[in-house]
Amino acid sequence: MPRGPCSLVRVSATPVAVLAVALVSSLSRCSLLEPENSVVSALSPYFGTKTRYEDANPGLLPDPEVPRRDPELLEETCTPVQLVALIRHGTRYPTTKQIRKLRQLHGLLQARGAEDDRTRAAGRGDLGAALADWPLWYADWMDGQLVEKGRQDMRQLALRLASLFPALFSRENYGRLQLVTSSKHRCVDSGAAFLQGLWQHYHPGLPPPDIADMECGPPRINDKLMRFFDHCEKFLTQVERNATALYHVEAFKTGPEMQNILKKVADILQVPVNNLNADLIQVAFFTCSFDLAIKGVKSPWCDVFDIDDAKVLEYLNDLKQYWKRGYGYSINSRSSCTLFQDIFQHLDKAVKQKQRRSCVPDSEMEK
Numbered sequence: 227m228p229r230g231p232c233s234l235v236r237v238s239a240t241p242v243a244v245l246a247v248a249l250v251s252s253l254s255r256c257s258l259l260e261p262e263n264s265v266v267s268a269l270s271p272y273f274g275t276k277t278r279y280e281d282a283n284p285g286l287l288p289d290p291e292v293p294r295r296d297p298e299l300l301e302e303t304c305t306p307v308q309l310v311a312l313i314r315h316g317t318r319y320p321t322t323k324q325i326r327k328l329r330q331l332h333g334l335l336q337a338r339g340a341e342d343d344r345t346r347a348a349g350r351g352d353l354g355a356a357l358a359d360w361p362l363w364y365a366d367w368m369d370g371q372l373v374e375k376g377r378q379d380m381r382q383l384a385l386r387l388a389s390l391f392p393a394l395f396s397r398e399n400y401g402r403l404q405l406v407t408s409s410k411h412r413c414v415d416s417g418a419a420f421l422q423g424l425w426q427h428y429h430p431g432l433p434p435p436d437i438a439d440m441e442c443g444p445p446r447i448n449d450k451l452m453r454f455f456d457h458c459e460k461f462l463t464q465v466e467r468n469a470t471a472l473y474h475v476e477a478f479k480t481g482p483e484m485q486n487i488l489k490k491v492a493d494i495l496q497v498p499v500n501n502l503n504a505d506l507i508q509v510a511f512f513t514c515s516f517d518l519a520i521k522g523v524k525s526p527w528c529d530v531f532d533i534d535d536a537k538v539l540e541y542l543n544d545l546k547q548y549w550k551r552g553y554g555y556s557i558n559s560r561s562s563c564t565l566f567q568d569i570f571q572h573l574d575k576a577v578k579q580k581q582r583r584s585c586v587p588d589s590e591m592e593k
């Protein structure tokens with residue numbers, strides 16, 4: 227090992243801080259590859275915040291445990307001092323709210339009764355009948371929990387980060403890793419799965435122990451930091467609990483673009499248009515990706531929509547996120563300042579530590 231300040235910096239790499247977080251309550255999902263499934267991939271680019279990781283980053287497809295990076299980046303040119311990662315939870319179930327809407331829609335289809343049989347007898351491809359028969363396998367208890375694929379997402383992410391930054395994820399730094407998570411079960415579980423992935427990195431082939439017994443300890447829960455929006459009084463008053471804050475979203479839900487889809491879907495499913503609304507349609511749209519991601523099956527819900535519908539529904543979701551989480555109101559982004567301050571304070575500290583270590587003789591470092 228070379229002597230002098232450079233090697234000291236490397237050896238004394240500052241603690242790795244990994245922050246696990248769910249910034250928004252929407253989901254990202256992944257699934258086993260189904261390249262033959264053209265319908266789903268046709269709609270996939272329009273799932274917005276619900277896009278599968280593989281669809282957003284096709285680089286994950288060949289080998290999800292191997293990172294892809296610019297070979298010139300980092301090579302000899304700079305030394306990573308600290309890694310701070312803000313990580314979303316892995317693939318998860320729909321929420322109870324979404325499941326109830328889906329059940330409502332399913333009930334509508336099953337209530338069609340006699341008309342259903344008549345259409346089937348007529349030999350037409352009846353999508354409504356297919357959907358009425360399609361098992362509704364989501365139960366209330368699932369309520370947004372992490373699914374097995376979601377654990378895999380996190381384990382693979384940990385393995386990619388560890389091989390991307392071998393000096394930071396060295397064996398001696400393992401105990402200095404800090405994981406902070408929100409209290410949401412899918413986030414706590416994501417953090418645990420991430421640590422299990424790292425365990426795999428350090429102990430290939432060995433089954434991971436309980437995370438409580440790992441060197442770095444279990445993820446620390448800190449909602450003030452990770453669910454800053456729940457702790458920002460101004461955001462709660464002006465946006466979250468404000469019935470009119472999303473009036474643009476409400477306007478779009480009843481506007482001509484959505485009305486067209488409602489009529490079209492009512493016609494396809496042969497249910498009264500008055501029984502449908504934008505929320506039900508949106509849940510039906512996302513069920514296409516839920517079924518694929520969680521079950522690995524191509525759902526007939528995917529056949530209800532074409533690309534033009536998908537664009538309208540994508541816009542609806544974007545509009546909601548814009549006003550609730552994005553640029554719509556300045557308090558939306560400002561509520562995250564405490565988290566960003568925390569991140570930058572850790573980075574500043576890491577840089578200062580590195581500078582201090584570069585200036586002291588070897589013997590001082592041992593203290």
Ligand SMILES: *[C@@H]1O[C@H](CO)[C@@H](O)[C@H](O)[C@H]1NC(C)=O
Pocket residue numbers: 463464465468469470471
């Ligand atoms: C609620 O939102 C509307 C629309 O943005 C705004 O005019 C109103 O001041 C908000 N109410 C509160 C209490 O902030």
